[in-house]
Amino acid sequence: MYYHFATLLLFGPFIKLRFLGSTVFPYEICVQAANAIKSLLGSYRRLYSLRRTPRFVPIIALASNAMHVVRAETLALSTAPLVPQGVADLQEMAFSHGSAARGAKTLQAMGKGHAFPVSLSDDEASADDSEDPIGTLGRR
Structure with a gap:
C-alpha cells in the first residue's frame, strides 16, 4: 500500500498534464495506483477487518477514494457507486481513528460535488482526535 500511496502523491499533481515524447501518463498511473489500493484494502477488510x-x-484510503471521485468527475460518471464503499471503509476505521471519520465526511462532500475547502463545524474542529498518540490502544 505504501508504494501505491507514494505513486499517488508523486504523480497526483500532474494528472492533468501529458509529458511530451513520453509514454508516461500521470492520470493513468494514479488510476492504477488507486485501483491497487482499493484492491488491497478489500483484501485487508476480508482477512482482518478495518476496525483496528x-x-x-x-x-491512504482517503487518497485512493478521492482519486476515484476525481476520475469519475473527469469521465463525467456518477460517483454514486464509488463513494458509499469508501465512506463505509472510513467509517469502519473510525472505530479507532478519529481522522477516518473526518475523512468519510470529506469524501461524502466530494461525492456531492461540494467546493473545497469544506469547513468543519466549531464542535468538530475543536474536538480531540481520540486517537492513541503512542499506539498502545488495545494492548493489555
Whole structure:
C-alpha cells in the first residue's frame, strides 16, 4: 500500500498534464495506483477487518477514494457507486481513528460535488482526535 500511496502523491499533481515524447501518463498511473489500493484494502477488510488498522491506512484510503471521485468527475460518471464503499471503509476505521471519520465526511462532500475547502463545524474542529498518540490502544 505504501508504494501505491507514494505513486499517488508523486504523480497526483500532474494528472492533468501529458509529458511530451513520453509514454508516461500521470492520470493513468494514479488510476492504477488507486485501483491497487482499493484492491488491497478489500483484501485487508476480508482477512482482518478495518476496525483496528495501522494509523496510515485511513489516509491512504482517503487518497485512493478521492482519486476515484476525481476520475469519475473527469469521465463525467456518477460517483454514486464509488463513494458509499469508501465512506463505509472510513467509517469502519473510525472505530479507532478519529481522522477516518473526518475523512468519510470529506469524501461524502466530494461525492456531492461540494467546493473545497469544506469547513468543519466549531464542535468538530475543536474536538480531540481520540486517537492513541503512542499506539498502545488495545494492548493489555
